[in-house]
Amino acid sequence: MQPAPEKERIISIDILRGTAVLGILIMNIQSFSMPTAAYINPTAFGDLTGLNKWVWIVSHLVASEKFMSIFSMLFGAGVVLFTERAFSSGKNSAILHYRRMGWLLVFGLLHGYLLWYGDILVAYSLCGMFVYSFRRFPPHRLIWIGAGFFLVPLIAGTLLAISMPYWPEELLRRSMQNWNPDAQTLHHDLAGYRAGWLQQMKIRAPMALSEETSYFLLQNFWRIVSMMLTGMALYKWKVLSAERSKAFYLKMAIIGLLAGYLLSGLGIFLNFRYGWSMEYSMFSGIHLNYVGSVGVALGYVGLVMLICKSARYKRFKQLFSKVGRMAFSNYILMTLICTFLFYGHGFGLYGSVERKYQLLIVAGIWALLLVFSVLWLRRYRFGPLEAFWRSLTYMRRQSVKAASNSWSSPKKSH
Secondary structure, eight states, X not given: OOOOOGGGOBHHHHHHHHHHHHHTHHXXXXXXXXXTHHHHOTTSSSOOSHHHHHHHHHHHHHHTTHHHHHHHHHHHHHHHHHHHHHHHTTOOHHHHHHHHHHHHHHHHHHHHHXXXXXXXXXXXXXXXXXXXXXXXXXXXXXXXXXXXXXXXXXXXXXXXXXXXXXXXHHHHHHHHHHHSOOHHHHHHHHHHHHSOHHHHHHHHHXXXXXXXXXXXXXXXXXXXXXXXXXXXXXHHTTTTTTOSOHHHHHXXXXXXXXXXXXXXXXXXXXXXHTTTOHHHHTTGGGHHHHHHHHHHHHHHHHHHHHHHHSSSOHHHHHHHHHHHHTHHHHHHHHHHHHHHHHSTTTTOOTTOSOHHHHHHHHHHHHHHHHHHHHHHHHHXXXXXXXXXXXXXXXXXXXXXXXOOSOOOOSSBOO
């Protein structure tokens, strides 16, 4: 059993994956560079006036949950692709799939506890194990089941918001401390991440555990499974392989972006109107962006597929397809770069870079990843972590000899 050769890749999916892996850094940079509370409540830390405020607004509108939704969709599509190929080769798709997800879980745990608490690989591996049983469902059923999963955090958040007046005093105090930490808590966080790697573990390990347990069960599991099932349906409908008409993708982009930006923008407006109070913004205040982000993500898919179908933008497609082919390696490389920039084992800039300057760092990292992906794939077939993961999955060392310099069409190559 061997992984898909380059000629069998669906280039449009690579381009979309490359777009997503770069896009997620727009929001992740805030988690790398500032205390956790500032990610969910921008008033909790750092200047939020003038250009800094507009940078946060635009970043939230354009990126918050949007690119992670695309990643989740692509992961679901990848489950179908992977298992279809295993089945067509006469192999046991279940063994290969669960071995693949098991090793991803190991990678995620190492990433989350040793490098950055915001790891998403653990959640993807667990959700990927779960959605395997849905891989043969027809597209319309996948959409309906996915919608059911999607509603769970909305219902849970609404119930929690309604029940807040009845919470015990201690629970309210701890929730407020997480939402808007006091000066002592912020100082502890800043000092911890500006210290050496071992000292960081005292903060990082509890945060990683929280992400993988309470937050996963309350929010991530339902959202990610929903998006994975949606991605399975979109793949089966040939949406992700750029095989639908240009008119279809244009409608998808216009409707998705208009509806999504409207909902997300309204959510931003209401959060500022209510002063980012915990009573409103912690649960109810995130719902509009939660829903709107799906529309924006689908709109982005439509735009990327239009670019894939066009005879123009060849250079863009070449670059982003290479980034997408190395999405795993690039995701971890972003962590290594950002933690070295912001944490104490590197430059120690944690908590000292304003939001407007964070975007400059994002642009610089994008440039590095683009160059790295192009140079690496001139010599090797897979990214370094992709090759290692595949070798573990197939229980044999994968050949990584130089790939062809030729570049095929944005649709599936035959």
